[in-house]
Amino acid sequence: MSYGFLVKEGFSGLARAKFPSFVAILTITISLTLMGITYLGGTKLVHLFNQVRSGFEVEVFLSPGATEYDRSRIEEKLNNSELVTGFDYISKDDAAKRFEEEFGENIYEVLDANPLPASYTVRMDTRNFDHNDVTLMAQELGKMQGVDEVQYKQAVLRLLDRYANAVLIGGGIILVIVLGASILLVGNTIKLSIFAKREVIKIMRLVGATDLFIKIPFIIEGILQGILGAGFALLGLYGVVVGTNYLLGSFLTTELTMDWPIIGGVITLGLLFGLVGSARSIRMFISEIRY
């Protein structure tokens, strides 16, 4: 049977209507690239926030007279807290070593005794907590036997806390807008590229083609446009990634990367755009063109 013909029609549709196809592919490329950028930027920002929020450090300085028992009570408390993901004990000697590393001078040579207190560096995962939880924890620790002082960057914490949600919601809004805009644009450009061929549909009908027969090549063409668009979008995104890393590499702690989720996502979306866009458009037009 002539299924081969339908597939060939789909391919040659691309070649025949070069310009409308080109515009459809371009639109898919641009839409997917913009969405990819939104996604990359958004995840990067969320990642940065989470990095800071999950590794939030609180320093618990011990008083000179802290006993083993005090320390075991403190560690017990740290172990039992949901907030705390880990902690390190920094003894007076460790602190002295760090001092030497940082300032290049042995503290024992400067002073007779070591005035640096022992401390705990506590890492807290603040992603699911707000700054009040941290403050509470810090206060509780501060009141414990053997604790001299608790230090943490309260300002940073409050800032993070405040904007983390804003970034998430804002990112979500932008993603929805870009997705919506893409769907509208791609759908309508594919429609326009089919519109340019309504003469073909009319004549096909006159010679006895069923609607299915007419539709299939358009859908195959749409899928091809989607795949090509996705391919170009991946190239574009790769360019953006390389460019951004080059320009912003010195500011950011981690580089942008093209990971598999984004590659898979772009290809899947491209396919969907092409398939759904062409299927919907052709269905719409075919019912408008007279039998």
Place this chain on the structure above:
Amino acid sequence: MSYGFLVKEGFSGLARAKFPSFVAILTITISLTLMGITYLGGTKLVHLFNQVRSGFEVEVFLSPGATEYDRSRIEEKLNNSELVTGFDYISKDDAAKRFEEEFGENIYEVLDANPLPASYTVRMDTRNFDHNDVTLMAQELGKMQGVDEVQYKQAVLRLLDRYANAVLIGGGIILVIVLGASILLVGNTIKLSIFAKREVIKIMRLVGATDLFIKIPFIIEGILQGILGAGFALLGLYGVVVGTNYLLGSFLTTELTMDWPIIGGVITLGLLFGLVGSARSIRMFISEIRY
């Protein structure tokens, strides 16, 4: 003469080729909306950064024995610094009042004497300086006669410093990408909507129309599309502004607003898109279609 006819042709072109015109207008609308959002978001972010950076506060605590002379030396230094945009002197009494405001207790009732030190709250404009300048200034102040301690949020400062440029460059990249994508999309969609009428151009030529006569209605149509697109984009942006304020109002210190620059910018860009897009497209096509 029939200049009126050409203008009428431009208007009726919109009505005749409803669907291609609709897609062109939609594309302009979406492009302008995305650019507007990028601009709004970008300026908002820059604004936020600048707000923080220009109002960066450093607290200079005076030692109990600071003399009038010490203070005048300190104030002289502050006045002479390019970094400093202003400062307030907070006397021991002012500090006590603040304590009462914040903690609800009169310090004189809690303690016999007022242990709170006098201080300067110094506002620095860090926009054109990096954190080393602030650190240097703080160190210099710290070493001055009568100064006990200088406190400031070094972490926040370093953070701002690091990301301010990243935000500017990143925003610039995104704006360029969105602008480039918009020009490509709008240009090609207008081309496609003219492409759908190449038959008209051919027949116009056969009956003796000059190229100028053929072009003018298309350009008028393009301008109309641009204006309509800009109008819808403004509506869309207004929706985004209202929606964002509603969703994010609690996180942000200032609301998004539709100010005149953005309204003017959208209308100007819409006009330019329509004018340049249609003029370029028709010029391209007219040379492709045979005489």
Place this chain on the structure above:
Amino acid sequence: MIYFYNVSKEFGRGAGVYDLNFNIHKGEFVCIVGPSGAGKSTILKLIYMDEKPTDGKVVVDNFDSSMLQKDGIPYLRRRVGMIFQDFQLLRDRNVYDNVALALRVMRVRRKKIKKRVLQALNSVGLGHRAQYYPQELSGGEQQRVSVARAIVKEPIVLLADEPTGNLDPQVAREILALLRRINEQGTAVVMATHNYNLIKNTPYRRIRIEEGRVVDT
């Protein structure tokens, strides 16, 4: 095989065809004649259901215009060959593919398609133009492509709308002879024409239309 029962088709602004009643039998050859704008093309359009009657009904084979759903129309059109007054060729493919399309929509096998298309093109004298695109052909050549596409599917009825309007008398006679041969093989032919000279010596039934009404049958 084709039945018109009280058929009217009004086009809003006065023009149209009115109260048509006639039958065309299997294997018959009928000429529809009448002046420009009389309604000849409209009658043919009613047969291949491009237009639906505003009144009455048209029955073709076992397709009834008053019952037929949209998705039944393609099956009717596969049995009816149509030569259009304005050719209706696809500009984006060559002569061979234009003619082959009529068979491809019926899912005829590839090899068979090739044989039959070339045969049809040769019978209208266009074997040498298979690779041309419609816009590279003369008016008469385009008209003959339209003829080839109509006959290639071996229809049970052939509708020919002014099939010789763009042809010189020599080629026109050849095309008429071709239609006659097809008719002799059992295909009914309905031809709309104003070329009285061409048909004046033929014995075929004539249906005469004037201002949308049958005046002589």
Place this chain on the structure above:
Amino acid sequence: MIYFYNVSKEFGRGAGVYDLNFNIHKGEFVCIVGPSGAGKSTILKLIYMDEKPTDGKVVVDNFDSSMLQKDGIPYLRRRVGMIFQDFQLLRDRNVYDNVALALRVMRVRRKKIKKRVLQALNSVGLGHRAQYYPQELSGGEQQRVSVARAIVKEPIVLLADEPTGNLDPQVAREILALLRRINEQGTAVVMATHNYNLIKNTPYRRIRIEEGRVVDT
């Protein structure tokens, strides 16, 4: 007024016209005859410079194909009326606007346009179809719109490509009479046709084309 000097137009794949040499004088009425695919339309296209000769040159009025730049062509076409074999009507505007376009491109005044367009439509018997769109017209009616558009600009030459191919003998004779009247007012007419019957009793000069060559003039 029209001069063909050793004109050839080859279409790559063999077809075309070769080595044409003839003149058509002011106010003359010339018929170009010949079988389908001979090259009649190509000759007309060479006159209104839709095709450029691959060899030799065509001179019309004072427009010379070997010298004429693209932006000169519109001015030539304003002086030449063209009736196209495939009508070339704009589907997106009605009959009135289709005909008026020929005057609008010349920036004729609005009032004058109205008068002349209605006059032209009446002379082809289509005054009552002014508000119709091309796709609402019969084949013959569309052809007559094409005629109206060609004569409305009062050209110095009228090129008519098969102007009666879709018309019944009665209307065809009327159109021929119209062309004759226009010719009598001093307009040269060049008509490509295969309708020997129509012209056999006319005294006009005939140029006979076969396979791209003039065989009789």
